[in-house]
Amino acid sequence: MAPEENAGSELLLQSFERRFLAARALPSFPWQVGGGAERPAGLSGVQGQTGWVSVVKPPAFLSDSVCPQHEAVHTEPLDELYEALAETLMGQGVHAGHRSYLGSVTLSESTAIISHGTMGLVTWDAALYLAEWAIENPAAFTHRTILELGSGAGLTGLAICKLCRSRAYIFSDCHSWVLKQLQGNALLNGLSLEADITANLPDVVIAADVLYCPEAIVSLVGVLWRLHQRAPEVYVAFTVRNPETCQLFTTELGRVGIRWEAEAHHDQKLFPYKEHLEMAMLSLTL
Numbered sequence: 001m002a003p004e005e006n007a008g009s010e011l012l013l014q015s016f017e018r019r020f021l022a023a024r025a026l027p028s029f030p031w032q033v034g035g036g037a038e039r040p041a042g043l044s045g046v047q048g049q050t051g052w053v054s055v056v057k058p059p060a061f062l063s064d065s066v067c068p069q070h071e072a073v074h075t076e077p078l079d080e081l082y083e084a085l086a087e088t089l090m091g092q093g094v095h096a097g098h099r100s101y102l103g104s105v106t107l108s109e110s111t112a113i114i115s116h117g118t119m120g121l122v123t124w125d126a127a128l129y130l131a132e133w134a135i136e137n138p139a140a141f142t143h144r145t146i147l148e149l150g151s152g153a154g155l156t157g158l159a160i161c162k163l164c165r166s167r168a169y170i171f172s173d174c175h176s177w178v179l180k181q182l183q184g185n186a187l188l189n190g191l192s193l194e195a196d197i198t199a200n201l202p203d204v205v206i207a208a209d210v211l212y213c214p215e216a217i218v219s220l221v222g223v224l225w226r227l228h229q230r231a232p233e234v235y236v237a238f239t240v241r242n243p244e245t246c247q248l249f250t251t252e253l254g255r256v257g258i259r260w261e262a263e264a265h266h267d268q269k270l271f272p273y274k275e276h277l278e279m280a281m282l283s284l285t286l
């Protein structure tokens with residue numbers, strides 16, 4: 001194989017691996033079969049890929065496209081694959097799985113996007129986007145105390161703790177199940193926990209995907225306004241699902257006198273997430 005083909009295959013395999021370990025939905029995988037292109041050597045078939053499923057078994061990603069993918073390459077999936085899929089669809093047995101991001105951060109996450117009445121038990125794309133930005137801009141976090149609002153499963157914070165050498169990191173959330181899972185994930189990643197956060201006033205405040213409804217926006221702006229005497233740097237990342245929601249956020253910021261500017265888009269693409277969703281990040285001046 002020519003060196004450039006080899007490099008292309010390496011990248012493709014890496015892309016598959018990242019999506020697989022992060023248990024992303026199958027449609028987000030860089031499938032080339034069915035689109036007319038040749039599969040690269042080394043990806044010898046879906047059968048080989050799906051053989052991993054019985055080892056890690058994060059069934060959330062065995063979603064609707066599994067059967068079409070097999071049909072496209074005229075192969076039969078493993079029995080274990082069907083069993084895991086059936087288990088998930090019937091909502092029995094497995095409710096959490098482990099997802100690995102970049103081989104650096106491993107999280108226990110729910111297999112459903114909403115469970116126990118919260119969306120905080122899974123990692124959202126804005127958390128990945130913000131973590132990518134942090135990895136690209138470690139100086140913003142190095143030797144500093146970070147407060148994260150609405151940490152959810154903890155991906156952003158754990159990536160910052162592991163890769164940006166922050167002094168202290170304060171995770172926060174309002175939901176008891178989320179906090180329990182968050183604590184488990186921090187321990188899973190080898191962090192030591194301290195209950196007393198009073199000595200650590202934040203230098204930086206961050207939040208990912210917490211702008212999903214008007215009540216959340218109003219309450220977030222209220223918290224930010226209360227932090228303004230400390231004047232921390234603030235970064236808020238979100239998926240632009242509804243322009244009116246973003247508009248409400250900036251209007252509320254203006255109402256309490258918080259200035260903001262949009263950070264330039266980055267295209268780190270370290271983590272697998274749906275590229276077609278529009279991601280955004282604002283930096284605020286309190």
Ligand SMILES: C[S@@+](CC[C@H](N)C(=O)[O-])C[C@H]1O[C@@H](n2cnc3c(N)ncnc32)[C@H](O)[C@@H]1O
Nearest residue numbers: 119120123124127150151152173174175208209
């Ligand atoms: C969509 S999830 C995002 C979680 C995580 N930041 C991510 O991007 O993966 C929103 C999170 O905000 C938390 N949350 C919502 N309102 C909150 C509030 N008033 N105070 C603290 N956390 C809140 C929820 O419990 C949930 O974990």
